[in-house]
Amino acid sequence: MTSKLKLLVATSTISVAALGFTPAFAADLGTDAGTSITNSVSVAYNVGGTAQTAETDSDMFVVDRKVNLVVAKSDAVNSSVAPNATQQAVTYTVSNQTNDTIDVLLTSEQPGTDDFDVTGTITYYLDNGTTAGVFDAGDTEITFIDNLAEDESVTIHAVADIPNGVATGALADIILIGQAAAHGGAGLPATGIDVQGTAFADDSGDADDPTLVQNVFADAAGSGAADGAGDGYHSATDTYEVSAADITVTKTSTVLWDPVNGSTNPKAIPGAIVEYCIAVANASGGAEATGVAISDTIPANLVYYSSLASGPATVPAVIGVVTEGTVNGSVCNADGSGTGAQAAGVVSGNLGTVASGATETLIFRVTVD
Incomplete structure (x- = not known):
């Protein structure tokens, strides 16, 4: 048994006080790591009714990091x-x-x-x-x-x-x-x-x-x-x-008129007027396609048909230049607001944005040489 413990047993009056501290706290995480905590104790006692010098001790540790x-x-x-x-x-x-x-x-x-x-x-x-x-x-x-x-x-x-x-x-x-x-x-x-x-x-x-x-x-x-x-x-x-645009392009042609049959069951003979429809479809469920631009080179043996003014009266006066449109079923409609252009045998047009689930078209006409 240590001398301090013997003293505690022998004395008639003992008081023990633990001296505390005010720790440093983070907002919600407890005491800061590295905080030094010292805890001191003082033991007061009497011998034969006479107060003796108090015995003291202290302990120190630092707070660890959680x-x-x-x-x-x-x-x-x-x-x-x-x-x-x-x-x-x-x-x-x-x-x-x-x-x-x-x-x-x-x-x-x-x-x-x-x-x-x-x-x-x-x-x-x-x-x-x-x-x-x-x-x-x-x-x-x-x-x-x-x-x-x-x-x-x-x-x-x-x-x-x-x-x-x-x-x-x-x-x-x-x-x-x-x-x-x-x-x-x-x-x-x-x-x-x-x-x-x-x-x-x-x-x-x-x-x-x-x-x-x-x-x-x-x-x-x-x-x-x-x-x-x-x-x-x-x-x-x-x-x-x-989220991707799922674009498909379908190009179709329709003979509108020929110099023998007119617009009744016309055939693609020299002098015939043929209408091309380029349909750009964006499947449902994806993103809209923006900046949709079309370029189409007119092949040999065809000539861009630029105006209906001098054309056959039996050809529907739908367009005289490249134009945008929509598709109903298999029918191309020249009902869009945009227009295209033709230069040096190349037809071009900008459809702008084709929304998800939408189809837009570019339509133009040629004659057969």
Whole structure:
């Protein structure tokens, strides 16, 4: 038995007071890592009714680091993209639930269980809030998240290119992986860029050392294949979903008149007038097609028929120049508002936007040599 314990047994009057402290707390995450906590005790006693000098002692330890990083998809919808589009973003929220300021190292992976892979290098951008949550020119390209404070969240865009030839509804998953790291500190004054920190090591299996800040990983399992609980990582999956225009082109010709039969059962003989209809259809369920432009070279033995003014009276006076229109069943209608042109034997026209589920046409006439 120690001398202090003997004293406690022998005295007739004993009082014990534990002297407390006011700890430093993060917003919701408990006491800051590295906070030094000293707890002092004083034992007062009497001997034979006479007060004696109090015995004191104290204990000190530092608060350890509870490492908890949370990566989440920023919203519930997939990111709609078009085939062959560049610099397309999927978006995540990265939150620091650690009782310390940290850096976050960023990597990503494509699981290979989806419909296609993005192309090029996946890059990362910090959303600067110009248009909150939307990737735009105001965002900053980064390789890691610097100095993420306790209980703070940031929005991160992972940006890549979409290959050509992918169909509407095709999906590509991107898993953003964050790894908790020590804050690297200030960088070179000339650059103003801080130093990337070193990833934390898990100290939960080490012997307790009250003088050191030790790391205990408290993160949940993420969506990455190798991202388990309590490993210092966290990850989440966001998805590109292709919305493509499904364009088909159908070109038909109709003989309107010939110099022998007129417009009654006409044939494609020399001097006959033939009407061409180029129908551009965009299947339902996809994206609208914009900037739809047509170029058609008139073949040999045909001559562009530019005017009805000198044409046969029996030819319907529908058009005298290239014009747009619509299709009802198999009938081409010259009822559009746009017009085209012909130059050096090439017919051209711009249909503008062809909506999903719509069909628009370009119509022109020729004569047979």
